[in-house]
Amino acid sequence: MNVQSCKWEQAAVLGSERLAPDIVRLTVAGGPAGALPGQFYMLRAWQGGEGPFLSRPISLHDADAGTRRFLFQIKGAGTQRLAALEAGWPLTLTGPLGNGFALPDVLQTAGDRPVAVVGGGIGTAPLLYLCRRLHAAGKAPDFFAGFRDEPYGLDAFAPFAGRTALATDSGAAGHRGLVTDLLEPAAYGIVLACGPEPMLRAVAAKCKAAGTPCLVSLEKRMACGLGACLGCTIRTANGPRAVCKDGPVFFAGEVF
Amino acid sequence: MADLKTSLLGIPLNSPVLGASGTAGYGPEYEPFVDYTRVGGICGKGLTLHGQFGNEGERLYETPAGLMNSIGLQNPGVEHFIAVELPKMLALKQRYGIAVIANLGGHDEDEYVEGARLLDASGVDIIELNISCPNVRAGGMAYGVRAEAAGTVTAMVRRVCQKPLMVKLSPQAENIPDMCRAVEAAGADAISLVNTFQGCAIDVYKRRPVFDNVFAGLSGPAIRPIALRMVWQAAGAVRIPVVGLGGIATGRDALEFIMAGAAAVQVGAASFADPRAMQTVAEELEAWLDRLGFQTVDEARGAARG
Numbered sequence: 203m204n205v206q207s208c209k210w211e212q213a214a215v216l217g218s219e220r221l222a223p224d225i226v227r228l229t230v231a232g233g234p235a236g237a238l239p240g241q242f243y244m245l246r247a248w249q250g251g252e253g254p255f256l257s258r259p260i261s262l263h264d265a266d267a268g269t270r271r272f273l274f275q276i277k278g279a280g281t282q283r284l285a286a287l288e289a290g291w292p293l294t295l296t297g298p299l300g301n302g303f304a305l306p307d308v309l310q311t312a313g314d315r316p317v318a319v320v321g322g323g324i325g326t327a328p329l330l331y332l333c334r335r336l337h338a339a340g341k342a343p344d345f346f347a348g349f350r351d352e353p354y355g356l357d358a359f360a361p362f363a364g365r366t367a368l369a370t371d372s373g374a375a376g377h378r379g380l381v382t383d384l385l386e387p388a389a390y391g392i393v394l395a396c397g398p399e400p401m402l403r404a405v406a407a408k409c410k411a412a413g414t415p416c417l418v419s420l421e422k423r424m425a426c427g428l429g430a431c432l433g434c435t436i437r438t439a440n441g442p443r444a445v446c447k448d449g450p451v452f453f454a455g456e457v458f
Numbered sequence: 459m460a461d462l463k464t465s466l467l468g469i470p471l472n473s474p475v476l477g478a479s480g481t482a483g484y485g486p487e488y489e490p491f492v493d494y495t496r497v498g499g500i501c502g503k504g505l506t507l508h509g510q511f512g513n514e515g516e517r518l519y520e521t522p523a524g525l526m527n528s529i530g531l532q533n534p535g536v537e538h539f540i541a542v543e544l545p546k547m548l549a550l551k552q553r554y555g556i557a558v559i560a561n562l563g564g565h566d567e568d569e570y571v572e573g574a575r576l577l578d579a580s581g582v583d584i585i586e587l588n589i590s591c592p593n594v595r596a597g598g599m600a601y602g603v604r605a606e607a608a609g610t611v612t613a614m615v616r617r618v619c620q621k622p623l624m625v626k627l628s629p630q631a632e633n634i635p636d637m638c639r640a641v642e643a644a645g646a647d648a649i650s651l652v653n654t655f656q657g658c659a660i661d662v663y664k665r666r667p668v669f670d671n672v673f674a675g676l677s678g679p680a681i682r683p684i685a686l687r688m689v690w691q692a693a694g695a696v697r698i699p700v701v702g703l704g705g706i707a708t709g710r711d712a713l714e715f716i717m718a719g720a721a722a723v724q725v726g727a728a729s730f731a732d733p734r735a736m737q738t739v740a741e742e743l744e745a746w747l748d749r750l751g752f753q754t755v756d757e758a759r760g761a762a763r764g
Contacts, residue, residue, distance in 0.1 A: 209491070210733055210734055256520050257731060425527070430481060430503075
């Protein structure tokens with residue numbers, strides 16, 4: 203993280219859409235200002251004691267020159283409040299935070315081989331901006347998406363992904379089963395993944411077996427998002443690391 | 459504009475607002491958000507002689523107007539702190555004039571003494587002795603409940619410590635005035651209070667406690683009135699300076715602690731909710747002093763005690 207580029211700001215909500223009963227896409231004024239795919243912001247839409255005590259860490263879903271988008275699942279009181287935001291309402295953002303996917307390193311690692319992006323459920327959220335940036339760099343990735351049931355938000359990936367492969371637990375759409383059933387890492391120069399931990403472990407195991415480098419983006423409960431509270435510390439091959447500051451993106455071999 | 463400048467144990471402070479241990483990192487984490495020329499100092503994350511990972515399992519749990527934590531004193535150890543983290547704190551001191559306060563915990567008396575000996579030879583301005591961490595088995599809290607035990611460890615550290623020594627008390631102390639008098643008599647130069655309150659949370663789905671240690675430390679605005687009561691008691695019990703903390707999130711909160719007799723205040727969990735909190739508390743405090751006709755923060759100290 204370039205700590206000097208992150209800041210606290212207030213920005214206007216430009217719009218909010220429901221992609222599913224519990225899935226919200228929020229559009230906020232202001233461009234990403236150098237944010238990397240995989241970075242996140244602490245979002246807050248309440249003041250003082252009128253809402254939850256803490257802000258909520260939400261990854262950057264997509265961005266263009268003048269807007270940022272956030273895709274999140276309603277899980278509790280905080281995301282409920284964020285879901286109730288309407289166009290014109292203010293929102294405070296602290297960020298961008300975390301390390302994100304370092305694109306030059308990803309491209310260099312991939313070399314002349316293709317890139318695979320693997321997402322599970324709401325873990326697909328940070329991957330749209332990742333696919334957009336990879337596409338812009340001339341490396342449109344293959345996109346593997348897994349959902350429990352009805353998928354959401356996939357249309358947005360189409361312009362930036364080479365091939366899209368879909369799996370659902372229920373069989374509602376695509377392959378009935380796990381997204382990892384569809385992934386053959388040997389065909390790729392690097393695999394980039396975000397989703398539930400069991401999925402990430404399975405992706406990492408397949409990549410390890412195939413000898414393909416793999417980056418995973420992790421999720422943990424956070425209080426500050428800045429590396430100060432030490433609430434999101436994990437054990438890694440390189441010692442204790444803060445998911446918020448040293449991650450959320452790690453080499454799979456470092457964390458699994 | 460009222461003058462926020464003050465001093466603590468002979469150390470000049472930009473303002474009476476300090477960053478509380480465990481919530482301010484070692485300072486650089488908040489540099490993008492806080493104008494440190496408005497902040498008096500930073501209490502670094504709690505240290506132990508040897509580094510430790512801290513607690514396994516869930517470490518955070520949000521509550522109404524508060525936060526429970528069970529970090530378990532994750533820290534790199536005193537020697538690593540002095541070699542790697544302290545230079546960053548001293549660079550902030552150089553740039554912004556903040557006081558550098560090292561917070562030291564321990565598992566036994568020997569660890570406290572050895573840690574204090576190392577810190578005493580370093581560039582820190584003040585040593586804050588943490589006898590109050592609720593999240594480490596026998597990790598300081600053992601000394602934070604009984605006045606006699608607190609006095610014993612304070613006296614042992616005092617013997618090896620030339621630097622100003624501030625003892626951070628637990629709200630779990632059996633009796634706050636007795637505890638304050640015991641550490642004062644043992645040679646403490648100042649007292650800070652309160653550390654977090656022990657609380658508990660149950661995961662009803664899993665039918666077991668949220669935290670591996672069952673109990674965890676509660677902080678945030680939820681504890682503020684109780685913390686303020688204890689700061690009031692402390693300021694009435696001893697002659698040495700009392701630094702107040704516990705749920706301070708606004709300048710008005712800070713002024714309440716100062717009017718109760720606090721020499722300075724610490725902003726803790728509020729920095730998690732808003733990374734600008736140390737600065738905004740200081741600036742709001744300044745505005746409150748102006749509104750109430752105080753020329754300096756020193757004039758307001760103890761104003762509520764008559």
